[in-house]
Amino acid sequence: MSRYALFGQSVAKSPSPQIHTAFARQTGIPMEYVGIDVAPEALDAALDAFVAGGGRGANVTVPHKEAAFARCAQLSERARLAGAVNTLRLDEGQWYGDNTDGAGLVRDLTGRHGLDLRGRRTLLLGAGGAARGVAPALLDAGVRELVIVNRSPERADALADALGQPGRAHTRYWEDLADIGDFELVINATSAGRHGSAPLSLPFALCSDMTAAVDLNYGDVAIPFLAWARTARLRTIVDGLGMLVEQAAESFERWHGVRPQTDAVYAELRKGAPEPATA
Ligand code: NDP
Numbered sequence: 476m477s478r479y480a481l482f483g484q485s486v487a488k489s490p491s492p493q494i495h496t497a498f499a500r501q502t503g504i505p506m507e508y509v510g511i512d513v514a515p516e517a518l519d520a521a522l523d524a525f526v527a528g529g530g531r532g533a534n535v536t537v538p539h540k541e542a543a544f545a546r547c548a549q550l551s552e553r554a555r556l557a558g559a560v561n562t563l564r565l566d567e568g569q570w571y572g573d574n575t576d577g578a579g580l581v582r583d584l585t586g587r588h589g590l591d592l593r594g595r596r597t598l599l600l601g602a603g604g605a606a607r608g609v610a611p612a613l614l615d616a617g618v619r620e621l622v623i624v625n626r627s628p629e630r631a632d633a634l635a636d637a638l639g640q641p642g643r644a645h646t647r648y649w650e651d652l653a654d655i656g657d658f659e660l661v662i663n664a665t666s667a668g669r670h671g672s673a674p675l676s677l678p679f680a681l682c683s684d685m686t687a688a689v690d691l692n693y694g695d696v697a698i699p700f701l702a703w704a705r706t707a708r709l710r711t712i713v714d715g716l717g718m719l720v721e722q723a724a725e726s727f728e729r730w731h732g733v734r735p736q737t738d739a740v741y742a743e744l745r746k747g748a749p750e751p752a753t754a
Contacts, residue, residue, distance in 0.1 A: 476506060540560055547570045549566065554572045576608030580722075583720075596619055607634055623647075
């Protein structure tokens, strides 16, 4: 049986083992997938031990995505653009790295939620690993303008520079949020609200009747942003649960060459987390 794992910190409650175990059962591929909690300074040794024990591939989450990127001998173009890796595959003894976050988000929004992203003026809050993963995919999906706003403005600038489309993808300061107009898509790619930090406080001036609000977070961390979107009476409010399932399916395909069906797995996870629009 081949071994796969999620490397991160505080991954005990992650649904990823449940998702990949369901994919393996569905496709008939014998694999084990476990969560491995590891501190940043111990990641290298943990990956080596994993390979020695038969590990063939892994997902990587906060705070290891940049370190995983640095470990890779080969990278997909989208991982290179993101500067962060969430999927590792062992190819002839060396790590190949990919970033499936952007494809996962776009597939969830367009496929599951039926959103047409083309032409949308889009606000991306955050410039960490997740934001860097989804930004190129949003541009590829045809958003008209991508305004990146991050608490630390220099990280937003670095992301905009890496995207290399100054006419379409550019930055503003957090303090500008009250007067930068409204958006057809607002995406929360921050981790605000995690580990007891204060949730985001956002102006309603960002919204119009047409705005869709998307949080990459799910569960308790997503509650404040989703509540803000409900108070603004937005019709389309999406949390990160579908993206989680879709990015996992994309990783599974990188490892096994087979794309699993995601609807049943998503429905099962959704039982424990009510739809954002009706919660
Ligand atoms: P990182 O740690 O790389 O980045 C965190 C980001 O959040 C940075 O932009 C940071 O700003 C910002 N931030 C943190 N706290 C605050 C705050 N109090 N106010 C404003 N901004 C803040 O994390 P990731 O980018 O990897 O992940 C972001 C979130 O997305 C996580 O909560 C993660 O769980 C979720 N996620 C969900 C996925 C899914 O499949 N649904 C996939 C990937 C991520 P600064 O640069 O100033 O520190």
